[in-house]
Amino acid sequence: MTEKSTLIDAEAGLIRVHRPADGTHIADLPLQQPAHVAECAARLRGAQPEWQRIGLARRIEWLRRYRQWIVDNTDLLLEIGAAEGGRVRNEPMLETTLLVELIDYYSRSAPKLLAPRRLRPRSPLVLGKKVTVNRYPYPLAGVIGAWNFPMLLTVGDALPALFAGSAVVLKPSEVTPLAVRELIRGWQHIGAPPVLDAVYGGGDLGAAVVDAADFVQFTGSVATGKRVLERAASTVTPVSLELGGKDPCLVLAGANLARAANCAVYGGFSNNGQVCMGFERVYVEDSVYDEFVEMVRTRVLALRSGTEPGSDVGALTFAPQLDIVDAQVRDAVERGARVLTGGHRVERAGTWYAPTVLVDVDHSMAVMREETFGPVLPIVRVADAEEAIRFANDTEFGLSATIFATDDRQAERIAARLEVGAVNINDFLINMTCVDAPQGGWKTSGIGARGAEYGLLKFTRTKVVAQSRIPAGDREINWFPYTPARFRAFRSAIRLVHGRGLGRFGL
Numbered sequence: 001m002t003e004k005s006t007l008i009d010a011e012a013g014l015i016r017v018h019r020p021a022d023g024t025h026i027a028d029l030p031l032q033q034p035a036h037v038a039e040c041a042a043r044l045r046g047a048q049p050e051w052q053r054i055g056l057a058r059r060i061e062w063l064r065r066y067r068q069w070i071v072d073n074t075d076l077l078l079e080i081g082a083a084e085g086g087r088v089r090n091e092p093m094l095e096t097t098l099l100v101e102l103i104d105y106y107s108r109s110a111p112k113l114l115a116p117r118r119l120r121p122r123s124p125l126v127l128g129k130k131v132t133v134n135r136y137p138y139p140l141a142g143v144i145g146a147w148n149f150p151m152l153l154t155v156g157d158a159l160p161a162l163f164a165g166s167a168v169v170l171k172p173s174e175v176t177p178l179a180v181r182e183l184i185r186g187w188q189h190i191g192a193p194p195v196l197d198a199v200y201g202g203g204d205l206g207a208a209v210v211d212a213a214d215f216v217q218f219t220g221s222v223a224t225g226k227r228v229l230e231r232a233a234s235t236v237t238p239v240s241l242e243l244g245g246k247d248p249c250l251v252l253a254g255a256n257l258a259r260a261a262n263c264a265v266y267g268g269f270s271n272n273g274q275v276c277m278g279f280e281r282v283y284v285e286d287s288v289y290d291e292f293v294e295m296v297r298t299r300v301l302a303l304r305s306g307t308e309p310g311s312d313v314g315a316l317t318f319a320p321q322l323d324i325v326d327a328q329v330r331d332a333v334e335r336g337a338r339v340l341t342g343g344h345r346v347e348r349a350g351t352w353y354a355p356t357v358l359v360d361v362d363h364s365m366a367v368m369r370e371e372t373f374g375p376v377l378p379i380v381r382v383a384d385a386e387e388a389i390r391f392a393n394d395t396e397f398g399l400s401a402t403i404f405a406t407d408d409r410q411a412e413r414i415a416a417r418l419e420v421g422a423v424n425i426n427d428f429l430i431n432m433t434c435v436d437a438p439q440g441g442w443k444t445s446g447i448g449a450r451g452a453e454y455g456l457l458k459f460t461r462t463k464v465v466a467q468s469r470i471p472a473g474d475r476e477i478n479w480f481p482y483t484p485a486r487f488r489a490f491r492s493a494i495r496l497v498h499g500r501g502l503g504r505f506g507l
């Protein structure tokens with residue numbers, strides 16, 4: 001999204017982590033160099049074969065022990081996550097909860113998903129053959145994560161890879177490395193095999209991870225995602241990309257407006273708007289527009305800013321985000337938008353921006369086209385559902401969307417027409433909190449998905465083993481030599497299988 005080098009003190013060889021809520025210094029981490037990635041990757045590769053060899057049942061045991069460590073240390077993780085992110089504790093709690101959910105889900109589902117699959121081929125070309133599909137892990141997965149949910153987007157994505165039998169090198173954002181470092185300590189603390197580690201530094205380390213890994217799981221901006229894709233192309237390394245969004249929220253006449261307003265405020269301002277699938281555009285049908293806007297305005301005014309318990313909205317995690325948010329709001333105002341609440345930085349230590357509601361916005365404004373990733377909710381009046389759908393799809397992004405409506409059938413029909421990877425009806429983020437569901441973006445928002453079987457199987461390669469079910473003769477009917485008699489026999493066999501009625505017998 002933006003340069004983050006402010007946090008890297010190259011001269012001192014340190015990553016300097018500050019508390020976004022008040023700008024105070026929390027900790028320094030040694031700044032690692034790309035060469036360290038190669039060393040870490042070699043170490044992890046050395047440990048991976050044994051991790052694969054012990055089998056899924058033993059790996060599940062280790063992951064369940066790790067689950068227990070996470071549960072026992074949740075308060076510590078929340079404290080670190082809140083401090084380094086400037087966030088209210090409820091937000092990192094979503095992360096720790098999902099880590100546990102992921103371990104539970106894959107403990108249950110991985111045995112079936114990873115088991116060899118025996119095919120029942122019907123083709124005459126494979127008559128009498130036994131064909132089995134086996135899964136083998138990529139030896140080393142590289143997981144590169146963004147700073148907004150640093151635990152979930154690194155360790156959360158590493159979990160399925162560990163189930164699959166891969167070793168994993170994590171590259172957390174230099175902005176929020178501390179909770180990840182604690183989670184790595186947790187893995188070591190339980191005495192688990194040394195197949196999970198992290199490297200700490202800037203984007204150059206991310207690039208080195210792409211070079212070192214056999215599979216890359218990346219979460220971040222579209223711009224960096226493209227760089228990852230380009231870099232991975234040179235070694236034909238497969239990648240899964242979870243990128244930015246500009247998610248729309250459609251409010252139709254007849255919807256439960258109180259729920260829609262409560263949800264719009266939560267979807268727009270939870271984690272201070274720094275949610276890839278947060279609401280960044282709201283389209284409201286004309287007949288309910290005024291009432292809805294007033295409901296949103298009063299609810300946003302009631303939000304409590306702070307990081308102490310009982311607060312709703314924290315600081316912006318990453319200082320340069322302030323400039324992006326401010327520039328988009330100013331651009332919108334210059335082009336005719338009206339600020340209903342907020343619209344300015346908050347003059348206090350740390351990185352604070354007042355929760356902002358904008359109206360009279362249109363698609364010529366950056367705030368409606370580019371990812372904001374901050375506490376800004378622009379609301380647009382639309383004539384009807386058709387116009388809302390047209391606007392919702394008028395974007396390069398396609399992560400998710402929400403529809404508020406009373407008529408479920410109408411909402412489902414609209415859902416089918418939205419160009420996104422998920423639609424929540426009268427709700428927000430369920431596609432992400434439901435780990436059984438795939439979470440992936442359309443258009444520039446990504447390639448691949450996390451969650452469900454996709455989140456696990458992508459860390460594996462298939463290997464097909466084919467053999468005869470019955471003792472094989474010296475040659476198959478379709479091998480050399482191509483004699484006329486063998487051709488006729490093969491032709492008859494194919495006609496028998498592919499033909500219909502008497503045609504099967506050439507009649």
Ligand code: NDP
Nearest residue numbers: 001146147173174202203206207220221224242243244276
């Ligand atoms: P960035 O793209 O700036 O960074 C993401 C990660 O990539 C960071 O760890 C970063 O390291 C690293 N990186 C930077 N340069 C390179 C490179 N050349 N090669 C490999 N890795 C590199 O994103 P942000 O951290 O700013 O995160 C915000 C973005 O993430 C938003 O666009 C948001 O929508 C998206 N996101 C998407 C989600 C999804 O599931 N689709 C979920 C959450 C966020 P460093 O920070 O140290 O520079």
